[in-house]
Amino acid sequence: xxxxxxxxxxxxxxxxxxxxxxxxxxxxxxAKRNSISENQLKEIRQNPGGVKFEIPTDKKVKFHQxxxxxxxxxxxxxxxxxxxxLCNLFAIKFGYKREQVRELIDTIRSNIQNGQNHDETMKRxxxxxx
Numbered sequence: 001x002x003x004x005x006x007x008x009x010x011x012x013x014x015x016x017x018x019x020x021x022x023x024x025x026x027x028x029x030x031a032k033r034n035s036i037s038e039n040q041l042k043e044i045r046q047n048p049g050g051v052k053f054e055i056p057t058d059k060k061v062k063f064h065q066x067x068x069x070x071x072x073x074x075x076x077x078x079x080x081x082x083x084x085x086l087c088n089l090f091a092i093k094f095g096y097k098r099e100q101v102r103e104l105i106d107t108i109r110s111n112i113q114n115g116q117n118h119d120e121t122m123k124r125x126x127x128x129x130x
Contacts, residue, residue: 002034004054005065006044008090012072015082026075030068055094062094063125064118070108100129 009030013023031041044051056062069090073083084105091101107128111121 001054001056001061001065002036003040003044003051005034005056005068006031006036006041007048007051007053008065009068009072010045010048012069012083012086012090015086016078016080018076020076022075023072026072030072060122063122066091066094066096066104067108067112067118067121070105071112074109074112103128 006027009027010019013019013027027041028038031038036044056065069087073079073087087105088101091104092098096104104125107125108121111124116124
């Protein structure tokens with residue numbers, strides 16, 4: 001699912017029509033964490049149709065991917081409606097309840113702004129969703 005995740009992140013970064021350096025830097029960091037080389041990243045970016053969309057089965061991986069998507073959406077400090085809609089769509093596809101998605105995304109964004117990592121944020125979100 002790592003390549004699918006990179007494709008989703010690229011889509012998120014490009015949905016506003018601009019692929020900024022700060023977004024590409026975040027993409028490279030996330031790719032490295034997922035054992036995706038810069039060459040593989042370029043291939044995915046040049047041929048996104050060659051990568052099948054995959055929903056992670058592991059709950060933790062699923063949350064980490066959503067966290068990364070929210071991070072990509074908000075890294076440039078400007079969130080457009082298209083980005084928010086795409087983020088909502090990914091959250092719903094990942095199996096989160098539609099009525100909880102907005103609060104989930106807001107909580108993740110807030111934690112990212114406060115410097116909290118994936119695992120700290122996941123604990124907060126699990127508490128919130130229960």
